[in-house]
Amino acid sequence: xxxxxxxxxxAGGRAxxxxxxxxxxxxxxxxxxxxxxxxxxxxxLIAADQVAxxxxxxxxxxxxIMAAKRTSELIPLCHPLALRHIDVxxxxxxxxxxxxxEATARxxxxxxxxxxxxxxxxxxxxxxxxxxxxxxxxxxxxxxxxVRKEGGASGRHERGGPAAQSVG
Numbered sequence: 438x439x440x441x442x443x444x445x446x447x448a449g450g451r452a453x454x455x456x457x458x459x460x461x462x463x464x465x466x467x468x469x470x471x472x473x474x475x476x477x478x479x480x481x482l483i484a485a486d487q488v489a490x491x492x493x494x495x496x497x498x499x500x501x502i503m504a505a506k507r508t509s510e511l512i513p514l515c516h517p518l519a520l521r522h523i524d525v526x527x528x529x530x531x532x533x534x535x536x537x538x539e540a541t542a543r544x545x546x547x548x549x550x551x552x553x554x555x556x557x558x559x560x561x562x563x564x565x566x567x568x569x570x571x572x573x574x575x576x577x578x579x580x581x582x583x584v585r586k587e588g589g590a591s592g593r594h595e596r597g598g599p600a601a602q603s604v605g
Contacts, residue, residue, distance in 0.1 A: 452513070452514060453514070454514050454516070455514070455516075455548075457516060457547040457548045458547075460547035460548065460589075461547065462545055462546050462547055463545070463546075463547075463588050463589050464543070464544075464545050464588050465543070465544050465545075465546065465548070465549045465550055465586075465587070465588030465589055466541060466542070466543045466550065466585075466586065466587050466588060467541070467542050467549060467550045467551040467553070467554040467555075467583060467585065467586040467587075468539060468540065468541040468542075468554055468583070468584050468585040468586070469539070469540050469551070469554035469555045469557070469558045469581065469582065469583050469584060470537065470538065470539045470540075470558065470580070470581075470582060470584045471537075471538050471558040471559065471561075471562050471578055471579070471580055471581035471582070472530075472535050472536065472537055472538070472562075472578070472579050472580045473535055473536045473538070473562045473565045473566060473576055473577070473578055473579075474533060474534070474535040474576060474577050474579055475534055475535055475536070475565075475569060475573045475576040476534060476572070476573045476575075476576075477531075477534045478572060478573070479534070479569045479572045479573035479576065480529060480531070480534040480535070480536075482569070482572060483529065483536065483565075483569065484529055488568055488569060488572070489571065490567075490568045490571075491568070493536075493564075493565055493568045493569065494527045494536075496564055496568060497525075497527055497536075497538070497561040497562075497564040497565045497568070498525045498526075498527060498561065500560050500561055500563075500564040501523075501525035501538070501540055501557035501558065501560055501561030501564070502523050502525055502557065503560075504556045504557055504559070504560030504561070505520060505523040505525075505540065505542055505553040505554070505556055505557040506520060506523070506553075507556075508552050508553045508556045511556060512552055512556070515552050516548050518544050518546060518548070518550060518553065519544065519546070520542060520543070520544055520550065520553060521543045521544055521545055522541070522542070522543040523540065523541070523542045523543075523553065523554075523557060524540065524541045525538065525539070525540045525557050525558075525561055526538070526539045526540075527539075527561065527565075536562075536565050538558045538561045538562055538565075539558070539584075540554045540555075540557035540558045540561070541554060542554040542557065548589075549586060549588065549589060551583050551586055554583065555581060555582075555583060558581050559578065559581055562578035562581070563578065566578065582596060583596065584596045
């Protein structure tokens, strides 16, 4: 495979699932991050655990974990993975007001867990929005991106500006 070739597209331009049957199992980890922007009022309600639907951060954390485990059911060409670990962390940010979401997924296998980490962040963000929409109808998810990955043949990479760069 050359780096400039899309791995999920065959020679005829059709979508395909990548054959990973010959790849070695290695420990692979991926971390993604995103943000839900909201009003200061919504942020105060989240911080005080006074949102009518319940505890926003705990519910969003569980939603992110559940989503990561079901990524292959949501993304058509993802391989089903036996995740070894998924951690979803949410923290409040006052300026600009919002919730920072970070998810780290780990697997021992022949393919990476980037999509699982990204899915966890996206669904945790959607859950925050669902829970605060009565007080902030314009809350939005932004900046969802892979920030770190390691394992497999490509080694370790971290986001260092507009594009990922190799760090090992």
